Amino acid sequence: MQDKNKKSFERLGSTRKQIRFEDDLLKKIDEDRTKTNQAFSEWVKDACERKLKT
Structure with missing residues:
Protein backbone atom coordinates (compact mmCIF):
# COMPACT_ATOMS: atom_id res chain seq x y z
CA MET A 1 0.00 0.00 0.00
CA GLN A 2 2.56 2.59 1.09
CA ASP A 3 5.73 0.48 0.71
CA LYS A 4 7.61 3.10 -1.28
CA ASN A 5 7.52 5.50 1.69
CA LYS A 6 8.59 2.97 4.32
CA LYS A 7 11.74 3.33 6.32
CA SER A 8 14.21 0.43 6.34
CA PHE A 9 13.22 -0.52 9.92
CA GLU A 10 9.47 -0.72 9.22
CA ARG A 11 7.65 -3.98 8.61
CA LEU A 12 6.77 -5.10 5.13
CA GLY A 13 3.14 -6.00 4.60
CA SER A 14 1.75 -3.56 7.16
CA THR A 15 1.35 0.19 7.47
CA ARG A 16 1.32 2.33 10.59
CA LYS A 17 -1.67 4.68 10.88
CA GLN A 18 -2.39 7.35 13.45
CA ILE A 19 -5.94 7.61 14.71
CA ARG A 20 -7.66 9.72 17.35
CA PHE A 21 -10.26 8.10 19.65
CA GLU A 22 -12.88 9.94 21.67
CA ASP A 23 -12.22 9.49 25.39
CA ASP A 24 -15.53 7.71 26.01
CA LEU A 25 -14.93 5.23 23.20
CA LEU A 26 -11.37 4.56 24.36
CA LYS A 27 -12.62 3.87 27.87
CA LYS A 28 -15.17 1.36 26.54
CA ASN A 37 -6.96 -10.03 27.60
CA GLN A 38 -6.08 -8.58 24.17
CA ALA A 39 -3.50 -5.94 23.34
CA GLU A 49 -12.36 -7.50 10.76
CA ARG A 50 -15.77 -8.01 12.37
CA LYS A 51 -17.06 -4.77 10.83
CA LEU A 52 -15.85 -5.78 7.38
CA LYS A 53 -17.68 -9.13 7.60
CA THR A 54 -21.05 -7.44 8.18
Whole structure:
Protein backbone atom coordinates (compact mmCIF):
# COMPACT_ATOMS: atom_id res chain seq x y z
CA MET A 1 0.00 0.00 0.00
CA GLN A 2 2.56 2.59 1.09
CA ASP A 3 5.73 0.48 0.71
CA LYS A 4 7.61 3.10 -1.28
CA ASN A 5 7.52 5.50 1.69
CA LYS A 6 8.59 2.97 4.32
CA LYS A 7 11.74 3.33 6.32
CA SER A 8 14.21 0.43 6.34
CA PHE A 9 13.22 -0.52 9.92
CA GLU A 10 9.47 -0.72 9.22
CA ARG A 11 7.65 -3.98 8.61
CA LEU A 12 6.77 -5.10 5.13
CA GLY A 13 3.14 -6.00 4.60
CA SER A 14 1.75 -3.56 7.16
CA THR A 15 1.35 0.19 7.47
CA ARG A 16 1.32 2.33 10.59
CA LYS A 17 -1.67 4.68 10.88
CA GLN A 18 -2.39 7.35 13.45
CA ILE A 19 -5.94 7.61 14.71
CA ARG A 20 -7.66 9.72 17.35
CA PHE A 21 -10.26 8.10 19.65
CA GLU A 22 -12.88 9.94 21.67
CA ASP A 23 -12.22 9.49 25.39
CA ASP A 24 -15.53 7.71 26.01
CA LEU A 25 -14.93 5.23 23.20
CA LEU A 26 -11.37 4.56 24.36
CA LYS A 27 -12.62 3.87 27.87
CA LYS A 28 -15.17 1.36 26.54
CA ILE A 29 -12.50 -0.34 24.43
CA ASP A 30 -10.12 -0.60 27.38
CA GLU A 31 -12.87 -2.04 29.60
CA ASP A 32 -13.76 -4.66 26.99
CA ARG A 33 -10.22 -5.66 26.15
CA THR A 34 -9.42 -6.36 29.80
CA LYS A 35 -12.13 -9.04 29.58
CA THR A 36 -10.57 -10.54 26.45
CA ASN A 37 -6.96 -10.03 27.60
CA GLN A 38 -6.08 -8.58 24.17
CA ALA A 39 -3.50 -5.94 23.34
CA PHE A 40 -5.02 -2.68 22.11
CA SER A 41 -3.92 -3.14 18.50
CA GLU A 42 -5.17 -6.74 18.50
CA TRP A 43 -8.57 -5.59 19.80
CA VAL A 44 -8.86 -2.85 17.16
CA LYS A 45 -7.85 -5.21 14.32
CA ASP A 46 -10.41 -7.76 15.52
CA ALA A 47 -13.13 -5.07 15.63
CA CYS A 48 -12.23 -3.95 12.10
CA GLU A 49 -12.36 -7.50 10.76
CA ARG A 50 -15.77 -8.01 12.37
CA LYS A 51 -17.06 -4.77 10.83
CA LEU A 52 -15.85 -5.78 7.38
CA LYS A 53 -17.68 -9.13 7.60
CA THR A 54 -21.05 -7.44 8.18
